[in-house]
Amino acid sequence: MGAVTQFYCCYLLQSVEHRQSFYIGSSPNPPRRLRQHNGELVRGGAYRTKRKGSRPWEMIMIVYGFPNKIVALQFEHAWQHGYKTRFIKENNRLINKKNSGSAGRNIHYKLALVRQLMNHTFFKFMNLGIQFFNSETAAIFEQNKFKIELDPCYKEFEKIQLSENSLSLSDYNLKQLTIDDLSDISDANKDLVTTFYDASIELDKVRMERYTERMMDGSIRCPICHDEFNYISEDPDLKPFVVLCTNEDCNYISHMSCLCRKFIKEEYGEGNETNILIPRGGKCPHCDILLEWTILTRYSLMLKEISSK
Ligand SMILES: [Zn+2]
Ligand SMILES: [Zn+2]
Structure with missing residues (x-):
């Protein structure tokens, strides 16, 4: 019965070392996807060769609750292309083609885009949730620099949450991260994502068992x-x-x-x-x-x- 459970999300990755590097994707299995992005990591060595790249990535948040893969892909594409997506009216777009390069890399902008997309009628009926795995990201979302108010329905359903034991990179000296720091951060993040995903899948399983029994x-x-x-x-x-x-x-x-x-x-x-x-x-x-x-x-x-x- 496990095969019928569905989980579709879009995620935002931020490079642990290069905080200005981001990546937006979608996946039915975020912990697995995160492991793929980071490659097979071995403590104490794997990052050395990749030191100039963006690895390791931290999955700082996911938007979840998409009813199917196609819709998740539509959200992903719109999130990646905020300067031209049809889900945001032209005069509401926060950036345009001209400044999409620099401004588009800004975390405040990326989070404002999520608010705009979630307010669109098409996505609104899906009751999407946001799970933050990093407390600074959640704080930036709260700060809401672009002043995009979320539809009140999201308050009602309380699905915008920060994971317990969420990471805060302010505990680290980001300018001088050691290999151990990178491993620690990456491992802690992986645990947060896995915990959230496993809990969702388990909830599905338990419910389906109860429902099947009732039938x-x-x-x-x-x-x-x-x-x-x-x-x-x-x-x-x-x-x-x-x-x-x-x-x-x-x-x-x-x-x-x-x-x-x-x-x-x-x-x-x-x-x-x-x-x-x-x-x-x-x-x-x-x-x-x-x-x-x-x-x-x-x-x-x-x-x-x-x-x-
Ligand atoms: Zn009831
Ligand atoms: Zn009836």
Whole structure:
């Protein structure tokens, strides 16, 4: 079942030694990608030959929660090409082609771009999260030099976080980093990224196990429309898309379409829902916790995939 779990993120690397060097990429497995960027590192020697290059890289942050690889690639491309991306209106662009070289290398600009992209309607419904692994980067994001206010929905979902034990390179003399310093920083960063990624994958696994077990109950009635569905039946008509509450103590399950309509009504008000196809989320009708629509639908697709095998 592990194969169906999905994790797509975009990441920002910063060279530990050359703090003006950055790299933007995307990956379904950031710890593995980080190891690839840094090559096979052996303590006490590997960096010597690369001393003039940008290695080791520190993964200072990731933007995660993309529903698929294509969307992650779109975000990556827009982040890399902020001076021309169609996701930012021309007169809102912070830099243009002329100064994209120097200004574009600036960390304040790169973080402002993330704010701009996350505010775009296309990315906003995905409930993206940001995980910072470096506390200085998080502080720069907070400082928000370009004054791009994030949509309030991001406050609601609380997915912009700084990792526990995050790194701070102010503890080091960056002008005279030793080989040991480089190894220490790189190892500590790798641990932070791995911890975050493993926790996400584990959460997916545990939820999918609980959901699969629930579906084994057989006949279940949707609490909204009262129709029956049954994932252990042979009849494909009895296997519509369903959504389950993410709270492990809550048993809520309903049609995806029924809860979708309910959430849209709650979010936009009765009568205003006609043009809106996807809600951002809403409160579980049973336990009241905030449910993120993109997460519900992701599990829904996985369940459906398993049930049709
Ligand atoms: Zn229903
Ligand atoms: Zn619930």
